[in-house]
Amino acid sequence: MTPDPLEALRLPIMPVEPRPEFTASLLRRLRGERAPVSGRGATVRYFVSDLDAAVAFYCDDLGFDEELRPSPSFAMLYHGDLRLLLSVPAAAHALPDGTLPDPGGWNRIVVEVPDLGAAVEALSARGVRFRHEIVTAVGVRQALLEDPSGNPVELFEPLAGYHERAPRTGNE
Amino acid sequence: MGIEQEGTGAETPLAALYHRALPQVYGYLLPRCGSAVLAEDLTAETFMAAVAAARRDCPPELTVAWLVGVARHKLVDHWRRTDLERRRLGGIVSGAEPADDPWEAQLDIAAAHAALSRLSAYQRAALTLRYLDGLPVAEVAQELGRSLHATETLLVRARAALRRVYEEGEGRDA
Amino acid sequence: MTTVSVRYIVNDIDAAIDFYTTHLHFELQMRPNDLFAMLGHGDLRLVLVRPVGPEGPAGGGASMPDGRMQKPGGWNRFSVEVPDLAAAVEELRSSGVRFRNDVVTGVGGRQIIIEDPSGNPVELFEPILPEAKLSRPTPSSGQPVR
Numbered sequence A: 001m002t003p004d005p006l007e008a009l010r011l012p013i014m015p016v017e018p019r020p021e022f023t024a025s026l027l028r029r030l031r032g033e034r035a036p037v038s039g040r041g042a043t044v045r046y047f048v049s050d051l052d053a054a055v056a057f058y059c060d061d062l063g064f065d066e067e068l069r070p071s072p073s074f075a076m077l078y079h080g081d082l083r084l085l086l087s088v089p090a091a092a093h094a095l096p097d098g099t100l101p102d103p104g105g106w107n108r109i110v111v112e113v114p115d116l117g118a119a120v121e122a123l124s125a126r127g128v129r130f131r132h133e134i135v136t137a138v139g140v141r142q143a144l145l146e147d148p149s150g151n152p153v154e155l156f157e158p159l160a161g162y163h164e165r166a167p168r169t170g171n172e
Numbered sequence B: 001m002g003i004e005q006e007g008t009g010a011e012t013p014l015a016a017l018y019h020r021a022l023p024q025v026y027g028y029l030l031p032r033c034g035s036a037v038l039a040e041d042l043t044a045e046t047f048m049a050a051v052a053a054a055r056r057d058c059p060p061e062l063t064v065a066w067l068v069g070v071a072r073h074k075l076v077d078h079w080r081r082t083d084l085e086r087r088r089l090g091g092i093v094s095g096a097e098p099a100d101d102p103w104e105a106q107l108d109i110a111a112a113h114a115a116l117s118r119l120s121a122y123q124r125a126a127l128t129l130r131y132l133d134g135l136p137v138a139e140v141a142q143e144l145g146r147s148l149h150a151t152e153t154l155l156v157r158a159r160a161a162l163r164r165v166y167e168e169g170e171g172r173d174a
Numbered sequence C: 001m002t003t004v005s006v007r008y009i010v011n012d013i014d015a016a017i018d019f020y021t022t023h024l025h026f027e028l029q030m031r032p033n034d035l036f037a038m039l040g041h042g043d044l045r046l047v048l049v050r051p052v053g054p055e056g057p058a059g060g061g062a063s064m065p066d067g068r069m070q071k072p073g074g075w076n077r078f079s080v081e082v083p084d085l086a087a088a089v090e091e092l093r094s095s096g097v098r099f100r101n102d103v104v105t106g107v108g109g110r111q112i113i114i115e116d117p118s119g120n121p122v123e124l125f126e127p128i129l130p131e132a133k134l135s136r137p138t139p140s141s142g143q144p145v146r
Helices: A005-009 A020-031 A051-061 A116-125 B013-033 B036-054 B064-088 B109-116 B121-132 B137-144 B148-168 C013-023 C085-094
Strands: A043-047 A065-071 A074-079 A082-087 A108-112 A130-137 A140-146 A152-158 C004-009 C027-033 C036-041 C044-049 C077-081 C109-115 C121-127
Touching: A005 B109, A005 B121, A020 B013, A020 B036, A020 C085, A051 A065, A051 A074, A051 A082, A082 A108, A116 A130, A116 A140, A116 A152, B013 B036, B013 B064, B036 B064, B064 B121, B064 B137, B109 B121, B109 B148, B121 B137, B121 B148, B137 B148, C013 C027, C013 C036, C013 C044, C085 C109, C085 C121
Parallel strands: A043 A082, A108 A152, C004 C044, C077 C121
Antiparallel strands: A043 C077, A065 A074, A074 A082, A108 C004, A130 A140, A140 A152, C027 C036, C036 C044, C109 C121
C-alpha cells in the first residue's frame, strides 16, 4: 500500500506565545476583573484651522519643538513632556451625525514660563491675542492667550517661595 | 465570578493552567487559521468556554488536551459559520472527481495549506482533523457530527478537491 | 519627570473628581474647596476649575475682562493611551460613561472619545501593535513534519 502523501501535513502542536497585551487582557476577562484604563498620558490634541500658522505659533512664539508633520492636516509637537497633536478637522474626526470638531473652547494646556511679564510683553508685540492678561491667583501669576485658531493656552509663573499646599482659608 | 474562587482569593485549576495552556491553544490554532487576529479570537472563545464548563455541576477534567479539543471545536465552528459568506463570494472550490493516479512524491506543504483554505468548511475540517491533527477517522466523524461512512466519503471528496486546487495553484510546475 | 498640566472647566468639582478617579484611575492630589481640584495620572496633571462670574475669586475659573464666563465642552482634549481599547470601551459602557463617537481607526491606532459629566471630551487611544509572528517557520516544501 503506497504511503499517503497527505500524511506530510501532520502538524504537531508547537507552543506559540501570543502578544503580551492579549495574554494579559484575556486573563483579566477570565478573572472577571475590569480592564484598567491606564497608560502613559501627556498627550493633548488641539484642532486648528491653519496647520502652518499653528506650527509656527507654537514653535516660534512658545518654544515648542516640531517632531512630525506627515501631512498637511496633522503635526506632532513637543514641549518638555507635553506632546501636542495639532489636527485640522477632517472626515475621520466627524461624529456619526457628521458634525466636525471646531477649535476654541476653554479647556487648555497650562505652560510654565520663567518670566511671565517678559513672555506676555514679547507675545503681545508679535500680535498674539490674549483672553486675559496677567492676573495673580493663589501661588501663581497667569495669563490666557489664544493660538491663531483661537485655542486657549494658559501661561503661568509660580510665585517665589509659595508651597503647593491646600490654602487654609479655602479661597482659591 | 471568573476563575478565582470567591472569598478565598485562591486560584482555581483553570487559572493555574492558563499560562501553561495558552501557548498550546494559540499554537494549535495559529497555523490552522493562518491569521493571528482569528487565532486570538478563537483562543479567547476557547478559554471563555472553559470557564463556563468549569462551572457546570459535573465539570470536565481541565487539561491542555481538553482545551485543545475545545479549540478544535471552535475552529470547525468558525469555518462552518463563515462558509456561507465564502460561498457567496465564490471563494470555495466545489467538488472534484477522485483521480486515479497518485499524488506527486513530495508535497509542497505551503501550497497544500493554501489549497486547504479554499475548500468548504466540512472538507477543510475533515482534512485538518485527519491529517494535520492526526485524528483517527472515527474521531473526525464524532467531531463533525456525522456517521463513520459519511465521513469516509467526505474525506475522499475532500482529498480530490484539495488535489484539484493544489494542482491549479500558482507557480506549480505542470 | 516634569509634569504636564491641563486645565478642564467643569460644572461640578466633586462629580468630576468621581469620574476621573473611578473611570480613568486618576489620583486626587488636592481639593481645597468646591471650585478647584488637582488630579494626577502618570505625567499628566489635570487641574479642574468651576467657572465663576466677575465677582468670583481670581484664578483659573475666573471670567474674562469682557465678562465672558468660561465653559466646559469643546473638542480639544487630552489623550490617554490604553493597551486594550475594546476592553476599556466595554468596561466604560457598562459603567454608564457617555461616548461622543464610535471607535475610529487611523494610521497610528484606534481611538474613541468619552465625555466627563460636564461634557468635556477625553480621548482613549490604543496604538497599533505588530501582529504576533509564528515562533517557528512554516513547514518548508517537501519535508514531512513529524
